[in-house]
Amino acid sequence: MPPPRLTALALAALGACSGAASVEVDPASVQLWEPGQTARVQAVALASNGKALPDKACAWTTADPAVARVAGSGREGTVTAAGAGSTTVRCTVGSVAGEVAVAVRLVGRVEAEPSPARLRLLDQPQPLALQVRAFDTAGQPATPRRLVTRCRDEGVCRGDDRGQLWPVGPGTTTAVVEADGKALELPVTVEEARTAAGRPRAVTGNPMLEYEKAAKILQGERDRAAGKR
Numbered sequence: 001m002p003p004p005r006l007t008a009l010a011l012a013a014l015g016a017c018s019g020a021a022s023v024e025v026d027p028a029s030v031q032l033w034e035p036g037q038t039a040r041v042q043a044v045a046l047a048s049n050g051k052a053l054p055d056k057a058c059a060w061t062t063a064d065p066a067v068a069r070v071a072g073s074g075r076e077g078t079v080t081a082a083g084a085g086s087t088t089v090r091c092t093v094g095s096v097a098g099e100v101a102v103a104v105r106l107v108g109r110v111e112a113e114p115s116p117a118r119l120r121l122l123d124q125p126q127p128l129a130l131q132v133r134a135f136d137t138a139g140q141p142a143t144p145r146r147l148v149t150r151c152r153d154e155g156v157c158r159g160d161d162r163g164q165l166w167p168v169g170p171g172t173t174t175a176v177v178e179a180d181g182k183a184l185e186l187p188v189t190v191e192e193a194r195t196a197a198g199r200p201r202a203v204t205g206n207p208m209l210e211y212e213k214a215a216k217i218l219q220g221e222r223d224r225a226a227g228k229r
Contacts, residue, residue: 020045023098032081058091123198144179
């Protein structure tokens, strides 16, 4: 029989390892920028001696589902942005919990310069890079995940996903600048600035008839050349 004191120490150590003394969550904070955006978090329960308890599963909860929702099984959870604000996501194991600070910052306003945008149609197309600024719902500068520009009349200009406008043909239209679903419109004018050599030739008459006439002349020359041989 082991000494009573050793038996008591062994039981105490077993009890310390069998229950979670704390929960660590990684990362400790998450920032999201648009509704539906997700982030994955992981948690691990620790015994009082610091040993990981991988078999201990979390109960995932959120303090404010209007800001962020959470779903998970075991040690992994997925945080989903729902609305602007701050909240806390918690992983609970027994009587202890670990927390993740969640901030959801949504783009509330977009600005773009120059407005109106004036483009010149050159022999070699050159884009106009717009200066786009986004602000969250609290008025603080924000970094959008997606920035897209497009033109309502693509015969005048076209946009891209880099905040640029490309001239296509002379005229006026409206450009739409969209950052994470928040849009801004600005007028666009495209000026003809191509050289005579750079402009497309105007089509007159029936090109097919001209082609057939030239083909007949060429064939006649070939026939005469063959007859001289």
